[in-house]
Amino acid sequence: MDLAFISKYAQLYAQAAKLTVILAAAGIALSLVIGLVCSLIRYYRLPLLKSLARAYIEMSRNTPLMIQLFFLYYGLPRAGLRLESVTCAIIGLAFLGGGYMAEAFRGGLEAVSRVQVEAGLSVGLSRPQLVRYVILPQAFAVAVPAITANTIFLMKETSVFSIIALADLVYVFKDLVREGHSNENNLLLVLFYLIIILPVSLFFAYLERRVRRAGFGA
Template identity: 35%
Template sequence: MVERSGVKVDFSFLESYGEEFYDGLWTTISVSLLALIFSLILGTVIAVFRISGVRLLEGFGTAYVEFIRNTPLVAQIFFVFFALPAVGIKFSQFMVGTIGLSIYTSSYIAEVIRAGIQSVPRGQMEAARSSGLTYIQAMTHVILPQAFKLIIPPLGNQFINLVKNSSVLAVIAGGELMYFTDQATTESDVTPVYLFVAVVYLVLTIPLSLLVNYLERRWMKKEAR
């Protein structure tokens, strides 16, 4: 128990829920890492679609981004959790959370990457194509590496948001940090429980923010040479 200025903050709930919080933390980290990888891949594909010059691909990319960004994450999670089993496709809560987070975050990442691609001078693509590279090769080896250097800060912000958004798994009993937080509050004072969880999320997100800042400074120094 911690006491400050006459206010008592009781952390004794950790004696009963310590193991659950550990499991929830591990689930949060695992879901976030997998969703980060999948959303980055999917977001890159959608971004390339949107600037491909092929009307069908551009239309699909635009519709995907607009639909996903303008519908709640909770609704998307519920759709994956309830609608897919109705047609015989079943996933665990862990995979539902991973898929939902990946799809939702990819729509934002796609816009970030698209902006990065459009910031690369058009002459880069023309030079790559004239040297014999296909469109995909030029995009993979020439354009995207330059684009990613330009979008490190906003891309890092999306990754941080992804970690925080993982708390939505609590609505489907996903076993992550917020799920066990809700369980602990049924038997303990709400304030210390949520205070503890807030600190845990800070421990997860602040190092990621520092890493993004480090990478940005490092690449800026390389560009300045």
């Protein structure tokens, strides 16, 4: 184990990790919004929009992120739409994640029992109040495990960002392969992924414990 190598290049990895975290946070936040909107559209069976949401969900869930990124970064500019690689990464991750999050929220929404909705209506809640105070909190509690799995999945998916010229962890790793020291390089790569993924996993484990008590209306 060559500590000199590790201390020399840990800085590079740290910078790459920072970039990954920023892109992942933006992409995942957007995918939560997209997922919520799509799942509500399907829950309320809004005409036309419902079919569009369905088509989008199937497309995002049945194609790989890498191909989505290739198309966004190398294909679209030829049709007149040029995007920065950072923008591509966020849009790509949100496009992929939106479909997965929509399914997670849908599972939650479907688990909210009819009785809860009727009880809400009978105490005189308006439609928006019903969604805000009765349906969403319960749906969210049920959806948390699926949201957790999706978030971890999306964080791992960020590992392909180097194909659109972003200096992420994998990019740094490949850059340092030439230097030899493959044990140290392997260690740094795995370590930095653990550093960014583990806290997310722990946070969601905590969140799952918190919302499990919310066993209403089952």
